[in-house]
Amino acid sequence: MANSNLSIITKGLLKENPTFVLLLGMCPTLATTTSALNGLQMGLATMFVLILSNIAISLIAPVVPDKVHIPVYIVVIATFVTVLQLFMQAYTPAVYRTLGLFIPLIVVNCIILGRAEAFAGRNNWWKSALDGLGMGLGFTMSLTTIGIIREILGNGSIFGWKFITGDGILAFVMAPGAFLVLGYLMVLFNKIAKK
Amino acid sequence: MAAENNFKNMVLCLFLVCLFCGAILGSVYAVTKKPIEEALVAEARAAIAEVLPAGGEISEPIKSGEMEYYVSRIAETISAYAVKSSAAGFSGPLILMVGVLPDGTIYNTKVLSHSETPGLGAKCDSDAHFIAQWKEFPANGNITLKKDGGDIDAITASTITSRAYSLAVQNARNLVKSLQHK
Amino acid sequence: MEYFLIIISAIFVNNIVLAQFLGICPFLGVSSKISTAAGMSIAVCFVITLATVVTYLLNQYLLVPFGLDFLQTIAFILVIAALVQIVEIVLKKVSPSLYKALGIYLPLITTNCAVLGVAITVVSKEFTFGTSAPHMLNLAESTVYALATSLGYGLAMILFSGIREHLALNDVPKPFRGLPIALITVGIMAMAFLGFSGMV
Numbered sequence: 419m420a421n422s423n424l425s426i427i428t429k430g431l432l433k434e435n436p437t438f439v440l441l442l443g444m445c446p447t448l449a450t451t452t453s454a455l456n457g458l459q460m461g462l463a464t465m466f467v468l469i470l471s472n473i474a475i476s477l478i479a480p481v482v483p484d485k486v487h488i489p490v491y492i493v494v495i496a497t498f499v500t501v502l503q504l505f506m507q508a509y510t511p512a513v514y515r516t517l518g519l520f521i522p523l524i525v526v527n528c529i530i531l532g533r534a535e536a537f538a539g540r541n542n543w544w545k546s547a548l549d550g551l552g553m554g555l556g557f558t559m560s561l562t563t564i565g566i567i568r569e570i571l572g573n574g575s576i577f578g579w580k581f582i583t584g585d586g587i588l589a590f591v592m593a594p595g596a597f598l599v600l601g602y603l604m605v606l607f608n609k610i611a612k613k
Numbered sequence: 614m615a616a617e618n619n620f621k622n623m624v625l626c627l628f629l630v631c632l633f634c635g636a637i638l639g640s641v642y643a644v645t646k647k648p649i650e651e652a653l654v655a656e657a658r659a660a661i662a663e664v665l666p667a668g669g670e671i672s673e674p675i676k677s678g679e680m681e682y683y684v685s686r687i688a689e690t691i692s693a694y695a696v697k698s699s700a701a702g703f704s705g706p707l708i709l710m711v712g713v714l715p716d717g718t719i720y721n722t723k724v725l726s727h728s729e730t731p732g733l734g735a736k737c738d739s740d741a742h743f744i745a746q747w748k749e750f751p752a753n754g755n756i757t758l759k760k761d762g763g764d765i766d767a768i769t770a771s772t773i774t775s776r777a778y779s780l781a782v783q784n785a786r787n788l789v790k791s792l793q794h795k
Numbered sequence: 796m797e798y799f800l801i802i803i804s805a806i807f808v809n810n811i812v813l814a815q816f817l818g819i820c821p822f823l824g825v826s827s828k829i830s831t832a833a834g835m836s837i838a839v840c841f842v843i844t845l846a847t848v849v850t851y852l853l854n855q856y857l858l859v860p861f862g863l864d865f866l867q868t869i870a871f872i873l874v875i876a877a878l879v880q881i882v883e884i885v886l887k888k889v890s891p892s893l894y895k896a897l898g899i900y901l902p903l904i905t906t907n908c909a910v911l912g913v914a915i916t917v918v919s920k921e922f923t924f925g926t927s928a929p930h931m932l933n934l935a936e937s938t939v940y941a942l943a944t945s946l947g948y949g950l951a952m953i954l955f956s957g958i959r960e961h962l963a964l965n966d967v968p969k970p971f972r973g974l975p976i977a978l979i980t981v982g983i984m985a986m987a988f989l990g991f992s993g994m995v
Binding site: 441442444445448449488489492493496497499500503504519522523525526528531589592593594595596597598600601602604605608609612 | 813814815816817818819820823865866867868869872873876905906907908911912915916970971974975976977978979981982983985986988989
């Protein structure tokens with residue numbers, strides 16, 4: 419029993435990694451990974467919404483008529499995103515300003531609606547919470563990894579600690595870098611997964 | 614597993630969900646309203662504190678045309694102005710907070726936001742030499758780039774950003790000068 | 796003049812896909828053929844423009860006057876979901892072939908970050924694309940921005956699908972096939988579009 423609960427969490431990290439395997443949530447992945455810290459913060463914010471919405475949806479799914487389940491899920495997810503927005507504006511305004519548009523855009527992050535449909539809609543609240551945790555951790559891990567690479571190559575720093583003077587290869591902290599790093603990481607991931 | 618798909622159920626379900634979510638949102642909003650306002654004020658105050666001499670009492674923001682400014686008073690007399698000024702930079706508006714003394718001296722400047730190119734114009738908030746030259750810039754100084762006949766050293770290879778910065782500071786100083794004539 | 800700047804900025808300098816990273820999922824998913832890409836762009840253009848107008852009016856006359864700014868996210872996404880439903884119904888009647896060609900991607904426009912992204916951007920008090928000072932856009936400027944953004948989206952999609960059609964005929968190494976090579980291609984396109992920065 420403990421084994422299967424643990425596997426629910428760990429599948430989000432590797433076998434069903436939202437970024438590299440399920441290919442979901444590309445937009446925030448590319449936009450918010452300009453530094454390791456930004457990627458980490460975005461991942462954690464998304465995980466917050468994912469866990470809460472998974473729990474809420476798993477609790478109400480049995481009483482929601484099938485025809486209206488999409489709008490209901492959207493309202494629930496949007497509610498939690500707004501709650502996150504309000505908390506961040508009040509208590510972490512600097513992070514809120516850095517992540518900007520992508521906080522409200524969590525509501526259309528395919529990972530959240532995807533997990534709601536695929537998992538939370540048909541499992542109990544505890545398993546759904548664990549699924550949210552696993553997927554959230556996987557997403558955070560991917561974002562932070564991409565962020566670390568882009569920050570090292572583009573800025574010569576890790577989590578703000580600079581180890582070169584001057585600038586790095588600036589293309590990596592700008593738009594092209596996001597696509598290139600994600601593309602090459604996917605190649606790496608595919609090669610490792612194939613083994 | 615889900616409830617039946619009839620009209621009554623659908624309407625009831627949607628209504629209850631909206632009601633419940635509305636309640637959650639309303640209560641979170643009520644709880645966070647004050648901290649949000651305080652956070653905004655704190656952010657503005659922090660920026661102002663950096664560009665003004667210490668010890669003054671800072672007013673509420675006052676609007677003047679497209680610009681916004683704050684007045685710092687020490688014992689009822691105006692000791693400095695903090696002007697939020699902007700100019701068109703290379704890739705978008707460059708927004709500054711400029712601390713100006715009543716005689717036209719620029720006390721200090723701070724970049725509030727910019728969309729300049731990393732490694733070039735983005736140095737406007739990190740290039741030590743560029744930033745330092747704005748501290749206590751004299752009232753009779755010429756706020757244009759050296760290559761345009763003034764006293765300001767531009768950021769290397771970022772003429773447009775440097776010009777925008779100078780323009781924003783100039784606008785701030787002009788605003789303070791016009792306020793003195795009232 | 797300001798309209799012109801907004802248009803150029805939206806299409807080239809701040810291209811929605813290549814610079815703002817919005818609308819990536821359908822961009823990568825629907826672009827294997829130029830004809831599907833074009834059809835998708837038109838559908839997205841329609842939804843973005845209509846959604847922007849409706850959400851702008853909703854924000855200005857309902858949310859802001861009653862101090863309900865914080866309901867923006869939830870109100871906007873519901874409006875978009877409803878609009879996409881309507882577009883689906885209309886499209887089924889008017890052009891069943893396009894409806895079938897778009898398939899699953901039509902309802903997925905609801906979760907397209909570009910639509911919600913544009914809607915939120917135009918009501919932000921600090922709109923900065925192509926303007927000299929941050930200010931809030933009026934309805935006309937917002938509509939122009941939405942139209943220009945979708946043009947930029949279509950441009951990027953059609954360029955990309957053209958490249959992809961060629962790529963399909965080439966011998967791509969196995970680990971790169973599919974999404975990785977597509978992402979690398981988009982990365983190079985983004986680099987090319989970086990050349991537009993500073994144009995406005």
